[in-house]
Amino acid sequence: MQRWKLIIEYCGAGYAGWQRQAQGVPSTQQAIEDAIFAFCQQRITIQAAGRTDTGVHARGQVAHFDLDYGTRSLSEHDLLMALNAHLRPQPIAILSAEKVTEEFHARFGATNKLYCYRILNRNAPAAIEDGRVWFVRRKLDVDLMREGAKHLLGRHDFTTYRSTDCQAKSPIRTLDRLDIEVMPYDEQGGREIRFYVEGKSFLHHQVRNMVGTLELVGAGKWMPDDVKTALEACDRTKGGPTCVPDGLYLMRVDYDLK
Numbered sequence: 001m002q003r004w005k006l007i008i009e010y011c012g013a014g015y016a017g018w019q020r021q022a023q024g025v026p027s028t029q030q031a032i033e034d035a036i037f038a039f040c041q042q043r044i045t046i047q048a049a050g051r052t053d054t055g056v057h058a059r060g061q062v063a064h065f066d067l068d069y070g071t072r073s074l075s076e077h078d079l080l081m082a083l084n085a086h087l088r089p090q091p092i093a094i095l096s097a098e099k100v101t102e103e104f105h106a107r108f109g110a111t112n113k114l115y116c117y118r119i120l121n122r123n124a125p126a127a128i129e130d131g132r133v134w135f136v137r138r139k140l141d142v143d144l145m146r147e148g149a150k151h152l153l154g155r156h157d158f159t160t161y162r163s164t165d166c167q168a169k170s171p172i173r174t175l176d177r178l179d180i181e182v183m184p185y186d187e188q189g190g191r192e193i194r195f196y197v198e199g200k201s202f203l204h205h206q207v208r209n210m211v212g213t214l215e216l217v218g219a220g221k222w223m224p225d226d227v228k229t230a231l232e233a234c235d236r237t238k239g240g241p242t243c244v245p246d247g248l249y250l251m252r253v254d255y256d257l258k
Contacts, residue, residue, distance in 0.1 A: 001066050001067070001068050001102075002066070002067055002068075002069065002074075002099060003064055003065070003066050003067075003099070003100050003101065003102050003104060004064060004065055004066075004067060004079065004097055004098065004099060004100070005062065005063075005064050005096075005097070005098045005099075005100045005104060005106065006032075006046070006062065006063045006064070006065075006083075006094055006096070006097055006098075007060055007061070007062055007094070007095045007096045008028075008032070008058060008060075008061040008062070008063060008092065008093070008094055008095065009058060009059050009060070009061070009092070009093045009095055010028050010057060010058050010061065010091060010092040010093070011057050011091035011092075011131075011132070012028070012052060012053075012054065012055045012056045012057045012058070012245065013055055013057075013091075013131040013132070013246070014026065014091075015027055015028050015031075015054065015055075016054050017051060017052055017053045017054045017055075017056070018048055018050070018051045018052045018061070019051045020033070028052070028058075028061075028092060029046060029048065031087065031090055031092055032046060032063070032083070032087070032092065032094075033045065033046060034086075035083045035086035035087045036065065036067075036083065038086040039079075039082045039083060039086055040067065040069065042067065042068070044065050044066070044067065045065070046063045046064065046065040047063060047064055047065070047105065047106050047107055048061060048062065048063040048106055048107065049061060049062040049063070049106045049107055049110045049113065049250075049253040050107070050110075050113065050202075050250060050253070052248075052250055053205075053245055053248075054245060055131070055244070055245035055246055056245045056248045056249075056250070057132065057248065057249045057250070058249060058250040058251075059249055059250070059251050059252075060095075060114075060250060060251050060252040060253060061250050061253070062106045062110070062253040062255075063106050064100065064104060064105065064106040066102075076096075076097045076098055076099060077097075079097040080094050080096065080097040083097070104255070106253075109255050109256070110200070110201075110253050110254065110255060111200060111254050111255055111256055112176075112198065112199070112200055112252075112253070112254035113198070113199065113200070113201065113202065113250065113252070113253050113254070114177075114196065114197070114198045114250075114251045114252040114253075114254075115196075115197045115198070115202070115207050115248060115249065115250055115251060116194055116195065116196055116197075116248075116249045116251050117134070117194070117195040117197065117207060117208070117211045117243075117247045117248050117249070118132070118133045118134065118192060118193075118194055118247040118249070119133065119134050119135075119136050119140070119192065119193040119194075119195075119211075119215070119247060120133040120134065120135045120136065120185060120190065120191075120192060121136050121137075121139070121140050121185075121190070121191045121192070121193055122137070122185065122186070122188070122189065122190030122191065123137055123190075124188075124190070131246050132246060132247070133192070133246060133247045134211075134243055134244050134246055134247035136215060138219050139219075140193060140215065140218030140219060141217075141218050141219075141220065142180055142182050142193060142218065144217050144218055144220075144224055145180050145193075145214045145215075145217050145218040145224075146180050147217075147224035148213070148214050148217040148222070148223075148224035148225075148226070148227040149178040149179075149180060149195075149210075149214055149227070150224075151224070151225070151227045151228035151231060152175050152178055152210055152227065152231065153175050153176075153177075153178060154174065154175065155172065155173070155174040155175075156172070156173070156174075156175070156231060157171050157172055157231075157234050158171050158172070158173050158175075158203055158206055158231070159171040159234040159235065159236065160209075160230050160231055160233055160234055160235055160236055160238055160239040161203070161205075161206050161209040161210050161213070161230075161231070161236075161239055162203035162204055162205060162206050162209065162236065163203070163204040163205035163209070163236075163242070164236050165204065166203050166204035166205070167204070168203050168204070171203060171234070173199060173200075173201060173202065173203060173206070174199055174200065175197070175198075175199050176198045176199045176200075177196060177197065177198035177199070178195065178196070178197050178198075178210070179195070179196040180193065180194070180195055180196075180214075181193070181194045181196070182194075193218075195207075195210075195211050195214070197210070205242050207248060208242050208243045208244075208245065208248060209236075209239055209240065209241075209242050209243075211243050211247075212239075212240040212241040212242055212243035213227060213230065213239055213240030213241075214227070214240075215240070215243065216240045216241075222240070
């Protein structure tokens with residue numbers, strides 16, 4: 001029995017999130033498990049670092065599974081090529097396949113996660129990247145959003161910024177990074193605003209709720225200190241809206257090298 005670690009890239013549009021759903025409902029997990037079955041005729045359950053929601057994308061999702069391939073040899077390259085062949089033409093790609101020990105666990109072994117949220121800020125909606133960014137027409141003040149973001153850094157009770165359906169036992173989380181970058185999107189003045197959010201773990205909808213709140217700050221609807229007031233209220237109704245999943249990407253998952 002060999003444990004394999006996969007790094008996966010996918011477009012979440014058209015999938016009901018990562019987690020396997022009822023029969024007939026497409027999910028990223030199901031697509032990869034079907035590709036494994038097509039390759040070796042074994043029904044295997046894969047474990048992921050995080051269960052991304054409907055419409056959320058990944059550039060560095062990590063998953064693992066155990067495979068009994070008998071006495072036959074199977075190289076990392078051969079597994080990578082085989083799975084990608086069976087995944088086509090779906091917007092899912094295995095970026096790497098690596099042999100690991102049975103101590104490795106994609107979910108429980110993760111020590112850090114990096115998410116990126118993308119806003120397209122211009123008058124015209126997204127054409128090429130429709131479903132891959134959050135289109136916001138009104139002009140956003142990035143400096144004000146950065147001021148508001150400072151209040152979210154550190155260890156807090158994030159009840160205000162988690163889904164009311166969140167099943168985590170504790171709302172306490174530590175936010176290690178919330179950087180906001182702006183860059184040209186086109187030659188007509190369109191901008192892309194990126195939020196880089198980093199920490200060991202996150203609550204359900206936490207990133208999307210924080211970005212939705214900071215968008216209110218950028219639009220002048222909230223003051224930066226209102227982000228802190230909402231945080232301290234520990235009440236979801238005091239926070240900003242949950243922004244669309246289209247702009248959210250799981251970029252990287254880190255593990256101890258021990």
